[in-house]
Amino acid sequence: MNQDIEFIVGSERRLLDLIGRDEIIPLLAAAVRSGASGASVLDDAGEALWQDGADEIDGSSPQRRSLRLEGEPVGTLQVSGEPGLVRPITDLLHEVIQILMTNNLKRMLTTEIHTQVVRQSYEELLESHQSLERSERKYRELSQSLDAQVKERTRELQLVHAKLLQQEKMAAVGQLAAGVAHELNTPLGFIASNLHSLGKYVSRLTALLLRIREQAGGKSGALCALDLEEQWRVQKLDFILEDIPELIEQSCDGAKRVQRIVEDLKGFSNLDGATLAELELEQELERALRVLSGKLPEGTRIHRNFEPLALVNANPALISQLFFNLISNAIWVSDKPLVLSFRNWTDAAGLHLSIADNGPGIDPAILPRIFDPFFTTRDVGEGTGMGLTVAYDIVHSLGGILSAYNVQSGGACFELCLPPQE
Amino acid sequence: MIEYDEFEKRLVLKVVYYGPALSGKTTNLLRLHELLAREQRGDLMVLDTKDDRTIYFDLLPFFLQAPSGLKIKLKAYTVPGQVRHDATRKAVLQRADGVVFVADSQLKETTNNVESFQNLERNLKMVGLSFDSTPLVIQYNKRDLPGIVSTEDIDRVWGETGIPVHRACALDGGGVLETFRALLGRLYLGVDEKISLESDHGLSREDFIAQILRPASGDSGEIDLREGGLE
Numbered sequence: 001m002n003q004d005i006e007f008i009v010g011s012e013r014r015l016l017d018l019i020g021r022d023e024i025i026p027l028l029a030a031a032v033r034s035g036a037s038g039a040s041v042l043d044d045a046g047e048a049l050w051q052d053g054a055d056e057i058d059g060s061s062p063q064r065r066s067l068r069l070e071g072e073p074v075g076t077l078q079v080s081g082e083p084g085l086v087r088p089i090t091d092l093l094h095e096v097i098q099i100l101m102t103n104n105l106k107r108m109l110t111t112e113i114h115t116q117v118v119r120q121s122y123e124e125l126l127e128s129h130q131s132l133e134r135s136e137r138k139y140r141e142l143s144q145s146l147d148a149q150v151k152e153r154t155r156e157l158q159l160v161h162a163k164l165l166q167q168e169k170m171a172a173v174g175q176l177a178a179g180v181a182h183e184l185n186t187p188l189g190f191i192a193s194n195l196h197s198l199g200k201y202v203s204r205l206t207a208l209l210l211r212i213r214e215q216a217g218g219k220s221g222a223l224c225a226l227d228l229e230e231q232w233r234v235q236k237l238d239f240i241l242e243d244i245p246e247l248i249e250q251s252c253d254g255a256k257r258v259q260r261i262v263e264d265l266k267g268f269s270n271l272d273g274a275t276l277a278e279l280e281l282e283q284e285l286e287r288a289l290r291v292l293s294g295k296l297p298e299g300t301r302i303h304r305n306f307e308p309l310a311l312v313n314a315n316p317a318l319i320s321q322l323f324f325n326l327i328s329n330a331i332w333v334s335d336k337p338l339v340l341s342f343r344n345w346t347d348a349a350g351l352h353l354s355i356a357d358n359g360p361g362i363d364p365a366i367l368p369r370i371f372d373p374f375f376t377t378r379d380v381g382e383g384t385g386m387g388l389t390v391a392y393d394i395v396h397s398l399g400g401i402l403s404a405y406n407v408q409s410g411g412a413c414f415e416l417c418l419p420p421q422e
Numbered sequence: 423m424i425e426y427d428e429f430e431k432r433l434v435l436k437v438v439y440y441g442p443a444l445s446g447k448t449t450n451l452l453r454l455h456e457l458l459a460r461e462q463r464g465d466l467m468v469l470d471t472k473d474d475r476t477i478y479f480d481l482l483p484f485f486l487q488a489p490s491g492l493k494i495k496l497k498a499y500t501v502p503g504q505v506r507h508d509a510t511r512k513a514v515l516q517r518a519d520g521v522v523f524v525a526d527s528q529l530k531e532t533t534n535n536v537e538s539f540q541n542l543e544r545n546l547k548m549v550g551l552s553f554d555s556t557p558l559v560i561q562y563n564k565r566d567l568p569g570i571v572s573t574e575d576i577d578r579v580w581g582e583t584g585i586p587v588h589r590a591c592a593l594d595g596g597g598v599l600e601t602f603r604a605l606l607g608r609l610y611l612g613v614d615e616k617i618s619l620e621s622d623h624g625l626s627r628e629d630f631i632a633q634i635l636r637p638a639s640g641d642s643g644e645i646d647l648r649e650g651g652l653e
């Protein structure tokens with residue numbers, strides 16, 4: 001699997017990439033409030049990037065400090081005013097800006113890695129998030145602009161989260177494609193083979209027909225009949241005539257199967273669209289099962305305990321994805337011949353549908369966390385840890401609840417409950 | 423992949439310290455930071471560690487200038503050695519111009535060394551770098567410990583590969599500069615081939631190495647050569 005690499009770790013940065021206006025202006029303003037006549041930050045070419053107060057110099061030259069990134073000068077801090085007063089202000093301001101830059105750089109580098117290392121375990125993400133927060137806190141004591149930074153970081157993390165969700169969708173589409181290719185191959189295989197046989201039959205029939213036309217040209221009736229009989233045998237017409245309808249029927253069947261698979265797939269093709277439809281949940285479940293049929297281990301048994309329930313108004317693609325994820329999960333954990341049990345019912349809370357498997361069940365210790373993003377019990381590289389999160393998000397977006405528990409016979413059960421719709 | 427900006431007269435090079443967990447990669451950078459002149463280097467940046475284990479990476483930049491005015495920045499990174507941080511390792515390895523492989527000399531670490539080396543080969547390929555054309559130097563670290571692989575065995579394993587091997591005790595700095603020097607030498611050759619450092623920029627291999635390896639002042643200026651290379 002080729003993971004996308006979007007950033008080059010450690011690519012070169014400039015001052016503008018690193019500090020935001022919202023962060024620096026309050027600092028420069030603070031210097032002016034404390035007595036400087038002007039404070040500005042210049043880029044490496046000496047152009048002013050940000051400024052507060054007047055840059056005028058009353059005779060004395062301004063204080064200048066080089067701003068360094070990874071030890072390299074990338075700009076200059078310049079503060080003008082009465083030297084005795086302004087020097088310590090400049091030193092302090094310089095220190096604060098340097099810390100701000102270093103912190104921001106670290107944050108950017110770690111965020112980049114986060115984006116790349118999507119499979120890293122949930123624990124570590126949490127850990128480094130916390131330590132990011134710790135370094136954030138240090139900075140809070142030095143600057144007022146924390147709020148903007150936190151927002152920015154939250155946005156970055158949300159971006160990472162959104163990317164992961166998208167990736168999960170793409171992964172599902174990939175699995176789907178593999179399953180479908182498998183499913184399509186069988187009917188397409190025999191359609192092709194039947195057409196091949198039919199082609200051969202047609203050439204035999206043609207040979208016979210040519211012969212008839214030739215003979216109709218004059219020979220005596222008896223001879224003609226004899227020869228035809230012989231040709232009939234040579235071309236194996238009895239067998240051909242018997243086989244043709246069967247081949248045609250088989251091929252039509254195959255074509256219908258292909259058609260149905262394509263229909264099922266259409267359900268998935270509009271993941272991000274907002275199309276709503278009145279759906280029968282059970283049918284959508286069957287659809288997901290069919291799409292996954294190539295993945296179901298041999299000997300899988302499926303129990304259905306369905307009663308007719310009200311229709312649900314939802315985006316079919318999302319519902320397909322929901323069932324796809326839940327069933328994929330069951331397939332993944334199964335360690336013996338898989339038994340899936342589906343059941344639906346209605347009560348005051350709304351509409352229920354449960355999917356139970358006969359796998360090892362969910363360790364009670366991790367039960368509270370299985371819907372968390374990034375959480376996975378699979379080995380690195382085998383799951384994004386987002387499948388159940390996506391399922392949860394989907395049910396949530398419908399105003400419902402997805403819960404997980406272990407059933408008495410041992411397996412895990414996922415139950416969704418959708419509120420009654422008016 | 424050398425980052426060269428002819429217009430800005432700027433060249434950025436990247437070297438990566440690779441190797442199994444706890445082999446001493448971060449320690450190597452710490453020692454370089456201590457031993458080399460402040461004017462030639464930036465600060466050592468250590469991104470979040472957990473119990474001294476690198477989670478992201480460490481970074482130590484070096485600077486030098488060629489007589490032509492070309493500014494050269496060389497960034498030395500360490501990767502996290504722990505197996506589970508493979509994706510991070512890959513990310514850090516991208517576009518590396520040279521690699522130091524830090525092996526742990528302890529016999530009980532042999533398997534880890536081998537696995538990490540195989541991991542390096544695999545990851546170089548995955549980030550689109552060729553193993554054969556990436557300058558590589560091997561360091562056998564922790565020579566001070568008991569129960570370590572013998573020099574003869576090291577020779578036997580690496581001798582015919584032609585990859586230079588250095589022994590080191592990064593804890594007290596022995597062999598650290600020598601390893602780095604060997605890598606710089608190899609790195610220079612590759613860069614010189616591409617952008618003619620010597621003929622176009624007047625920077626010889628010796629100057630390139632000597633500038634970066636300028637010892638920190640206050641130091642005697644002598645480089646500790648106790649653990650010489652096996653080259």
Ligand SMILES: Nc1nc2c(ncn2[C@@H]2O[C@H](COP(=O)(O)OP(=O)(O)OP(=O)(O)O)[C@@H](O)[C@H]2O)c(=O)[nH]1
Binds near residue numbers: 449502594
């Ligand atoms: N005895 C001895 N210990 C060493 C030597 N070099 C490093 N160490 C110790 O080995 C431990 C790990 O060193 P690090 O430099 O943090 O290892 P690392 O390769 O960066 O490890 P990761 O970040 O987990 O990949 C530290 O306790 C070092 O002090 C050495 O030459 N001799």
Ligand SMILES: [Mg+2]
Binds near residue numbers: 447449500501
């Ligand atoms: Mg380390």
